[in-house]
Amino acid sequence: xxxxxTDTCVACGTCAGECPVGAISEGDIYKIDADQCVxxxxxxxxxxxxxxxxx
Numbered sequence: 001x002x003x004x005x006t007d008t009c010v011a012c013g014t015c016a017g018e019c020p021v022g023a024i025s026e027g028d029i030y031k032i033d034a035d036q037c038v039x040x041x042x043x044x045x046x047x048x049x050x051x052x053x054x055x
Contacts, residue, residue: 001054002037003044005030009051015043 005015009029016024023036024043032043032052044052 001039002034003032003039003041003052004034004055005032006051006053008049010049012048014046014048015052018042018046 005024007029011026011029013026013030015030016026019032020040020042021036021038023033023038025031025033029051039054041054044054
């Protein structure tokens with residue numbers, strides 16, 4: 001199941017730099033493309049605010 005970024009995202013960009021498949025795009029908050037996400041959890045582990053959840 002793909003991960004998603006919740007509204008507690010502070011748009012720091014840490015997750016985007018960690019994603020091995022480039023599934024995360026920048027915006028007011030970052031977004032994960034569910035079709036590209038391989039559910040590795042690297043982004044969630046790197047997120048300093050815990051804003052990324054499996055979903």
